[in-house]
Amino acid sequence: MARTRRAPLEEEEVKLNKAVEDAKEIVQEATPVPSLPKWQFIGGGTLQLKDGQLIDSGSFFFADPSVISTAFMDLMRLIEPGEVKPKYEDNEILDVQMVKREDGLFDIQAGDTVLNEAPLQEGDANNFIASLTSE
Amino acid sequence: MKGWRAPNIWRGSACYIIGGGPSWLQQFKIPKQVIDKVRVNKEPISIYSPYLEFLHGKHVIGVNGAFQLGSWISVCAFMDLLWFEEHEAKLLKEFSGLRVTTNEPIMEKTYIRGKKHIQYFAPERNKIHGISELEGQCAQNGNSGAFAINVAYHLGAKRIYLFGFDMNLTNGASHFHGEYTDPWTDTIINTHLRCFPEIARDAKQLGIQIFNVNPDSQITCFPKITLDEVIRSEEK
Numbered sequence: 001m002a003r004t005r006r007a008p009l010e011e012e013e014v015k016l017n018k019a020v021e022d023a024k025e026i027v028q029e030a031t032p033v034p035s036l037p038k039w040q041f042i043g044g045g046t047l048q049l050k051d052g053q054l055i056d057s058g059s060f061f062f063a064d065p066s067v068i069s070t071a072f073m074d075l076m077r078l079i080e081p082g083e084v085k086p087k088y089e090d091n092e093i094l095d096v097q098m099v100k101r102e103d104g105l106f107d108i109q110a111g112d113t114v115l116n117e118a119p120l121q122e123g124d125a126n127n128f129i130a131s132l133t134s135e
Numbered sequence: 136m137k138g139w140r141a142p143n144i145w146r147g148s149a150c151y152i153i154g155g156g157p158s159w160l161q162q163f164k165i166p167k168q169v170i171d172k173v174r175v176n177k178e179p180i181s182i183y184s185p186y187l188e189f190l191h192g193k194h195v196i197g198v199n200g201a202f203q204l205g206s207w208i209s210v211c212a213f214m215d216l217l218w219f220e221e222h223e224a225k226l227l228k229e230f231s232g233l234r235v236t237t238n239e240p241i242m243e244k245t246y247i248r249g250k251k252h253i254q255y256f257a258p259e260r261n262k263i264h265g266i267s268e269l270e271g272q273c274a275q276n277g278n279s280g281a282f283a284i285n286v287a288y289h290l291g292a293k294r295i296y297l298f299g300f301d302m303n304l305t306n307g308a309s310h311f312h313g314e315y316t317d318p319w320t321d322t323i324i325n326t327h328l329r330c331f332p333e334i335a336r337d338a339k340q341l342g343i344q345i346f347n348v349n350p351d352s353q354i355t356c357f358p359k360i361t362l363d364e365v366i367r368s369e370e371k
Contacts, residue, residue, distance in 0.1 A: 078243040094231035110232035111206045116144040128142045
């Protein structure tokens with residue numbers, strides 16, 4: 001007697017989808033590459049990264065940002081930063097600095113350009129610099 | 136992601152924002168042959184710097200590529216991810232001022248490098264257009280120039296002068312740095328124009344004066360003045 005295949009009931013389908021989702025989560029969570037950033041793909045469909053990984057909608061994965069196409073970066077949620085080799089050395093990047101003036105007050109300088117309207121007390125200048133690096 | 140609680144380092148002062156439109160090239164009387172050389176990449180944008188001497192040493196926000204005008208630009212404001220991708224190296228390695236954005240994916244890409252070199256203003260929920268008063272937040276406004284106005288507010292500026300906020304074509308050109316691949320259409324321009332009436336309304340309530348330094352601009356909700364009037368007014 002030929003076996004017939006019936007369509008899954010709605011309840012069964014929900015259970016099946018959940019099992020697939022759970023499995024996906026477990027497999028990808030367990031990927032032993034903790035040094036790479038962890039992302040979630042929040043777009044629809046399936047995406048192929050530059051390193052060949054296939055990423056399903058909603059799934060979590062580990063990847064260096066360089067393998068994610070810029071066009072899809074808006075569809076990525078960064079879950080954990082990880083450790084990525086810096087694209088630039090710190091000493092290559094220019095940033096504003098706090099500079100002491102002859103009158104004992106301080107300026108915030110970007111190269112030769114003073115950013116503040118009026119000279120700052122040391123505490124205010126420190127607060128400004130701190131504000132640039134705090135979350 | 137929390138936004139940058141920008142200290143009021145420009146409290147009560149004037150701020151000048153250089154937008155993408157080309158009208159200021161005429162305002163500052165930059166010779167056509169110089170402009171033509173920049174347009175065909177024979178000269179860098181920084182060749183305009185000597186003509187902009189009035190702005191040197193002032194509080195200037197350069198929108199997008201305007202940061203390349205010179206080291207006297209204090210802040211670079213941007214929000215376009217593709218623009219950032221294209222200019223990232225130059226922005227980090229050649230520009231020493233403040234870099235500000237309201238685009239979270241840009242921050243995600245920079246945070247993971249371990250140190251924060253770009254300041255972020257979170258878009259205020261339920262306020263797409265206008266000026267956000269909330270610390271660390273901004274009204275996104277859908278264009279980088281309008282975002283820069285909100286940044287100027289957070290830094291404490293009371294008078295804001297807009298250069299290159301044209302929203303039309305000047306001698307057939309839409310941007311001072313050259314044209315985008317997709318030409319500007321009325322639809323695009325009208326979309327960008329939407330935010331300005333609400334910015335004008337908020338500025339009035341906050342006691343900020345905003346002047347449009349382009350008498351031919353399509354943005355009509357701010358008083359229009361000439362560069363000569365700006366110079367006379369600020370040199371008093």
